[in-house]
Amino acid sequence: MTSGPLIVQSDKTALLEVDHPQAADARHDLAIFAELERAPEHIHTYRITRLGLWNARAAGHDSDFVLGILDKYAKFAIPGSVRSDITETMSRYGRLVIQRSPDGELELFSKDRAILLEASRHRKIVELLDGPISNEAFRIQPWARGQVKQELLKLGWPAEDFAGYSEGTPHEISMQQGDWKVRDYQNQAVEKFWAGGSGVVVLPCGAGKTIVGAAAMAVAKTNTLILVTNTVSARQWKTELMRRTTLTEDEIGEYSGSLKEIKPVTIATYQILTTKRKSEYAHLALLNANDWGLIVYDEVHLLPAPIFKMTADLQARRRLGLTATLVREDGKEGDVFSLIGPKRFDAPWKEIEAQGYIAPAACFEVRIDLPEEERLNYAIASQEDRYRISATSGSKIPVIKALLAKHPGEPTLIIGQYLDQIHAVSAALKVSEITGETPIDERERLFEAFRTGEITCLVVSKVANFSIDLPEASVAIQISGSYGSRQEEAQRLGRLLRPKADGRSANFYTLIARDTIDQDFAQNRQRFLAEQGYSYEIIDADAL
Template identity: 70%
Template sequence: MADGPLIVQSDRTVLLEVAHPDAEAARHELAVFAELERAPEHIHTYRITRLGLWNARAAGHTAEGMLETLDRFTRFPVPPSVATDLRETVGRYGRLTIERGEEGELLLRSTDRAVLAEVSRNKRIQNLLIGHPDPDTHVIDAWARGQIKQELLKIGWPAEDLAGYTPGTPHEIALAEDGWSLRPYQEQAVDTFSADGSGVVVLPCGAGKTLVGAGAMAATKTTTLILVTNTVSARQWRDELLARTTLTEDEIGEYSGQVKEIKPVTIATYQILTSKRKGQYAHLDVLDALDWGLILYDEVHLLPAPVFKLTADLQARRRLGLTATLVREDGREGDVFSLIGPKRFDAPWKEIEQQGYISPAACYEVRIDLPASERLEYAAAADDQRYRIAATAPAKIDAAREIIARHGDEQILVIGQYLDQLQELSDALGAPQITGATPVDEREELFQAFREGTERILVVSKVANFSVDLPEASVAIQVSGSFGSRQEEAQRLGRLLRPKRSDHTASFYTLIARDTVDQEFAQNRQRFLAEQGYSYTILDTEDIAA
């Protein structure tokens, strides 16, 4: 305790000394239940939140185990108020349960009558209750299973949902037996989900989240609706399911802007679910088209807000969310917890990397100086224009060239946010570009050419952030992004982490205009990398030219 890397403070913040020899071990265990708030070079700041504690409890961690972590790594004694608050907060999870009665009715139960009385008097919850058959039980209106979980979470009493799930229409699905098998952590994720029936599995990009989905389908053997980010992702899911399971092409349907098929396994895009016609959601019938027994949410951190409302009505279906990060830029992590389910399983990037299942990665921040004329333009610009000026600095093109020259035989993604910048990069580097305007067929041809090595460099917009399988990409050059998005950082680094035939270590470069909002946003994006155990090396343009 005398010389640990942590300082636990009474406001539930935890400071981590990055240079301490035990910092990596402490960070690994702390990340189970605490959220990283700031990650400058020397001291990282974590906060112990209620939602983080409840997610950890749902994943099987105990209050005593969390306190043991703090006690083992702290430099000073853990404040008694923090220990008491942590125990009490963790103890709230499961005090309320949602169960099925003998007649199939939904029941809200608790062995703590004071807690039950407290929540039942809340006006927003009171309207969802339609009976009080005994002192330990209230009857929930049949339609309100999702909404009552949301409302209970808001007032600090998360309910454990034990009401079970409809089996759906049985459909035989098995994993193909052709010389491959689920990795141990994938099997553990499937087993954990299968025991609970709803929740989120957190795995890094490249660690095989799709295979966890396939494993869950094989375990439940029922009609399945898979919700994905875009059409390219839908087709990659289809190809992976055809390769890894006993499903045939006749059993897998695509429901997107281009194709409208309903089959025992249907892959639908978030865009089609949230598209409107005359003010109404036009394609919600896909949610009721079959008696789905399982709904998979790919990249659940990107789930559009309207889908939460739709999901509130799907609580009787088994639900599995797959993601590399539970961080949502809109702050709706609580809705993921309530409506998809709590975190059931996660495996840190570094742990899987050490097991050899994903590639190691080195991260670099390259700081670029704006010339005097651009500095003046930046200084005179309105606040909402400054990021674009800094992010699209022409000097970044020269820096990208220098980095490409350093990695002469590697496959490289140049990633940006602004279309005019991407066009300039494409012209300057002589490399094809892929944006949202690129037809799906053309995108797939270019991605395939990149996989085969006939195209070594691709200039891509955010369409390549997620669900694009490019395993031989070993270098990413990020020239601009969505302000300070940690989600995006996760996806972009994830492009490089898939295991490679080559022996290249992945290199992730972010080009930053020094002393601008570009640099400020970069600090926020780095938080995700720090959460996963990665650190940045800061370089100047002279360093990459060396």
């Protein structure tokens, strides 16, 4: 018996003793291939999944590496069934290969004929193939490269794609050098992405994912399509590209609800691509408009489901996904893996914090008692209404005021889910608000006023969750959210992680109605950040 912090069980769960001196190192290493499922105070539960193991395999780790980590931290011997399952699961990655035949056609290839026949006779794959070429290969329909990868992943035989990519129309792009330089981990991310051809780079909010995108473009030197979450994000990308690269304003187009420009580098919103007219995707032609050699998916964890179908048709283009977390609340992590590409690079949040590139942050859960009348309303409400009642309680407003008094003058974001709650808080505090109803120009004006210090507090809806650069924000007060969304929790903390000019830490407060579904959802929301090494201190609202 050893003294490690980890107990690995035969159901492929791993229990981590949080207070153990090796716990932080173990958490860091487990994140490479396991997902945190539960994170109460003392014992965290991880699950070792097939997709996690295949992502690790695609990133260059083998089963000896994974088993070595488990052996290093295990309190008891790893069950034999788990050892063999990890070895067998990781060996399945890449046994089938998508490649080009000598005459340039797509083929599904394997040296293991039994695996090839199993895959080729599967009812959903057979219609994507066009007959055998040899004992080791089947021809793939020219349009079916993405769908084949999707179906093979579901079948349990994830394919490696060596079929190559269209170079696109050449376009000169170089990085500008000045009083800054591309950081080591950003260079590593680009190198790992380029070596793999396509895939996802996972970096904390504030760690410079845009720079990774720009550096990848400088390697590709080709027409590039960048897909982003909203128009504000599109304009931030354009500003950053003009600042960091040799691209000029004339070379960068915006394709959104406001503008329809197609230029060598075009930045489009997910929303415009998913807009339908007469049941047809009206702007789908954009994807083939300019012979793109590279497509960048910003916030790939938010990629709308309809775009996965479009992405399946773009397999001949290099694809770079950028995200702070691969967690998807719709469970489509497998589609990201097969259609955008596997995880190529992942830098833990605390590791980047230790290097000084993101700000340290303290997380607090502030628990509030519902007033008697609200408690009675909650008790008799339907399950659908209970979260709104508990999350939007008016008793949160005095707590917000107390927190603002605790951090006077600090740039503070108050973040909520419900418009009526946002309006009420904005009115009570006499603070400007930004929601989806706020015109783009007004949003940009308020964000800029916040950046310059003209205003120090904003009440914002989920429109500020993603891709909004507010570097000096150091306090966030989360008053309600999208139920138990782990990705949203990560993004909201991420609004605070840009390093501060004076080196101060960030403070992230979540206001929770005690003994309600609000508290249950909060525990689920916190899982991803717990995996990254953040812990929540619980505070009673009366103690503020």
